[in-house]
Amino acid sequence: MVEAMAIHFSLAVNDDLFPTLHANLLSDDRGLVLGSLRAICRLVMGRDEANCIGQINKLAVDRIKALIVLEDEDLVSACLDFLYQYTTNEENMGRLIQPPDGIEIGKQLTRL
Numbered sequence: 001m002v003e004a005m006a007i008h009f010s011l012a013v014n015d016d017l018f019p020t021l022h023a024n025l026l027s028d029d030r031g032l033v034l035g036s037l038r039a040i041c042r043l044v045m046g047r048d049e050a051n052c053i054g055q056i057n058k059l060a061v062d063r064i065k066a067l068i069v070l071e072d073e074d075l076v077s078a079c080l081d082f083l084y085q086y087t088t089n090e091e092n093m094g095r096l097i098q099p100p101d102g103i104e105i106g107k108q109l110t111r112l
Contacts, residue, residue, distance in 0.1 A: 017043075018040075018043075018052060018055075021036040021039055021040050021043075022036075022040075022055075022056055022057075022060060024036035025037065025056070025060040025063060025064065026059065026060055026063060030072075030075065033067075033075070034074060034075055034078050037064070037078040037079060037081070037082045038078050038081070040053065040056075040082065040085075041078070041081045041082055041085050044085050045085060051089050051091065051092070053082075053085055053086050053089070053092065054086075054089055054091060054092045054095075056086075058095070061086070061095070061096070064079050064082055064083065065079075065083075065096075065105050065108075067079045068080065068083075068108055068109075069108065080109075083096070083109065
């Protein structure tokens with residue numbers, strides 16, 4: 001539901017919505033992860049001036065990077081969309097490609 005309404009919301013890190021979506025990224029429930037990824041992407045698409053997406057912790061970003069190797073087209077697509085939105089900020093890009101797995105994520109993204 002949040003994904004569908006996201007274009008009408010404004011996003012702030014201190015809102016209750018963002019921490020909830022952020023927490024869902026670490027869930028074992030595929031539906032929660034998928035919906036949260038899509039909602040976050042819709043919330044920040046073209047308007048993440050405060051780099052709210054950059055507030056997502058390393059553990060969640062590492063999980064998203066790990067999910068792109070799965071054979072789940074919907075989940076991989078949502079992860080790639082998230083990583084695209086995440087890397088629109090130079091600071092986030094620097095975090096994403098840090099060693100030891102920086103080169104590997106580059107290879108994965110190129111492959112996909």
